[in-house]
Amino acid sequence: MSLYYVQKLIYQLNRDPRTRERFERDREDVLRDYALDEEELAALRKPDIGLLYVMGVNGQLLMHYAAMCGYEWKQYIEAMREGIRQYGPVRAGLYAMTDGKGAV
Amino acid sequence: MSLVFAGVCSHAPGITGRAHMADPAIRDEFYRNYDRMRNALEAAEPDALIIVAAEHFANFFMNNMPAYSIGMGDDYEGPIEDPEWLKIKRTRVPGNADLSRRIVKSVMQEVDVGYAQEWKFDHGIMVPLNFLTPRYDLPVIPVNINCQGPPLTPLHRAWAFGSALRRACDAVPERVALIGTGGISHWPATPDSGKINEKWDREFLDRFVHNRKDELLSYTDEETYRDAGQGGFEIRTFLSVAAATEGNTGEVWFYAPIPIFAVGCTVAVMNVNGRH
Numbered sequence: 001m002s003l004y005y006v007q008k009l010i011y012q013l014n015r016d017p018r019t020r021e022r023f024e025r026d027r028e029d030v031l032r033d034y035a036l037d038e039e040e041l042a043a044l045r046k047p048d049i050g051l052l053y054v055m056g057v058n059g060q061l062l063m064h065y066a067a068m069c070g071y072e073w074k075q076y077i078e079a080m081r082e083g084i085r086q087y088g089p090v091r092a093g094l095y096a097m098t099d100g101k102g103a104v
Numbered sequence: 105m106s107l108v109f110a111g112v113c114s115h116a117p118g119i120t121g122r123a124h125m126a127d128p129a130i131r132d133e134f135y136r137n138y139d140r141m142r143n144a145l146e147a148a149e150p151d152a153l154i155i156v157a158a159e160h161f162a163n164f165f166m167n168n169m170p171a172y173s174i175g176m177g178d179d180y181e182g183p184i185e186d187p188e189w190l191k192i193k194r195t196r197v198p199g200n201a202d203l204s205r206r207i208v209k210s211v212m213q214e215v216d217v218g219y220a221q222e223w224k225f226d227h228g229i230m231v232p233l234n235f236l237t238p239r240y241d242l243p244v245i246p247v248n249i250n251c252q253g254p255p256l257t258p259l260h261r262a263w264a265f266g267s268a269l270r271r272a273c274d275a276v277p278e279r280v281a282l283i284g285t286g287g288i289s290h291w292p293a294t295p296d297s298g299k300i301n302e303k304w305d306r307e308f309l310d311r312f313v314h315n316r317k318d319e320l321l322s323y324t325d326e327e328t329y330r331d332a333g334q335g336g337f338e339i340r341t342f343l344s345v346a347a348a349t350e351g352n353t354g355e356v357w358f359y360a361p362i363p364i365f366a367v368g369c370t371v372a373v374m375n376v377n378g379r380h
Contacts, residue, residue: 004166011165015184015224059293059334060160060252067189073122081295094254094334095294102291103298103363 003056003092005034006044010061013068020068049076050083056092077102107273109148109281110349111141111373112312112342113236115157116287117227118365120191120234125364137358137371138235144373145236150281152200152243153236154207154269155229156345158251158286158338162226170218171257172265174211175246176204182225182233190227192234197225200243203278207245210272215265232285249344251286251337259321262340266347273348284345286338289331290367296333298363304331305359305368308339313354313372315346335367349374 009030012019023030031041043051047069052062066076081100090096123131145153162184164170177199187194201221208219223246225233233240249265250256257265273280288308289301311319320343328336354374361368 007161008165008167011161015162058161058252063293064185064189067186073125077295077297084295094252094329094337097295098291098299098333100295101299102294102296103300 002035002037002040005036006040006052006055007057007061009034009036009044010057010065014061014064048083049079050081051087052083053080053095054083054087054090056090056095058093059095106280107270107282107348107376108150108279109145110283110345110376111144111354111371112284112286112345113138113141113232113371114287114365114367114369115228115231115285116290116292116365116367116369117185117190117231118367119231119369121189122364123191126362130360130362134358134360134362134369134371135235140357141371141373142236142238145281148281149279150242151278152203152245153281153283154245154247154273155232156247156249156269156282156284156341157228158341159226159228159248160252162224163220163222164248164250166253169250169253170248171250171261172215173218173220173248174204174208175199175223176201176208176219177221177223180223180225180244180246183230184224184226190230192230195240197233197240198243199245203243203276204245206276207269207272210275211265211268214268214271215261228285232283236283249340251340256325256337257340259323259340259343262343263317263321263347266344267350269344270348270350282345282348284341286341287335287367288339288342288370289333290335291333292335292366297366299333300361300363300368301332302361302368305361309356309359309370309372312342312346313356313374315350315353315374317346317350320346345374349376352376
């Protein structure tokens with residue numbers, strides 16, 4: 001697992017327009033810059049927002065990656081819930097689900 | 105001169121980004137209280153605004169995470185987020201590098217801080233500025249307390265930091281305003297988004313506006329995480345304002361849980377030597 005680098009990639013995508021442009025132009029070239037395992041690469045490529053959430057990607061990073069990938073707010077919330085259903089509880093970090101009901 | 109204004113308010117991105125999804129009646133009442141805060145801030149005639157925020161990986165990451173950082177630029181840019189997503193236009197915000205330098209030097213007498221000559225504002229600063237300085241004509245000094253990437257600074261250090269900020273403000277000739285921004289209880293960016301512990305929030309705000317230091321410092325991170333979510337760690341920004349106004353009380357002008365904004369929305373002011 002290299003959760004740190006998954007998050008670092010998303011951090012760079014969020015803050016650096018050139019990295020984002022590169023990612024849109026040649027995603028694989030950008031992904032090679034980070035030490036990522038197969039599960040992480042697959043989740044980023046798909047994108048599988050639910051799996052990235054379960055892996056423990058900080059919500060303040062994932063929220064923007066989801067938006068960058070075209071997720072509307074409610075789709076994004078639902079993708080995280082689907083991730084829990086499919087892959088189980090959040091594995092790391094602070095953004096674990098409690099009762100999952102929320103209000104939105 | 106001295107500290108001339110102090111307060112706290114919410115900064116959640118939904119406040120602007122998802123405004124269209126909120127109940128208009130409660131949303132507009134909340135906005136009116138931001139307006140009230142803007143009027144009070146302007147009436148205090150500050151030369152600069154220190155905004156203590158809890159940023160969300162816009163400038164600082166786990167490769168080099170400061171517990172405390174203060175901006176030292178002549179200007180800043182924000183929002184770092186997609187302006188369409190946040191519904192706030194990207195703009196330049198004036199800073200004051202010389203004043204920042206003096207504030208940093210003074211704070212360093214008490215608390216070690218990082219400084220940053222570049223800073224891209226995220227929603228944690230841009231949402232409050234959108235309401236409080238909408239013309240972006242007041243120099244801003246951004247401050248960050250790490251509330252995202254543990255280990256986090258202990259609450260008693262956030263208090264010491266706020267006290268040091270106060271001493272720094274009192275030592276410069278400029279008139280300085282101070283705003284802390286953060287959530288109270290909230291679980292943003294999780295499937296629990298919209299969950300708010302109103303009882304916990306109201307108890308916290310009571311401790312805050314009565315400036316009961318011991319009670320404010322009594323929360324453990326374990327309790328906060330359990331009762332107020334990971335977003336609750338942002339109480340550090342409120343604590344720094346309470347410390348900067350130690351001995352004074354304040355007033356909650358607005359509090360209401362607004363689930364689509366994913367936070368208990370808050371506007372509160374603290375007396376600064378007998379004035380708001």
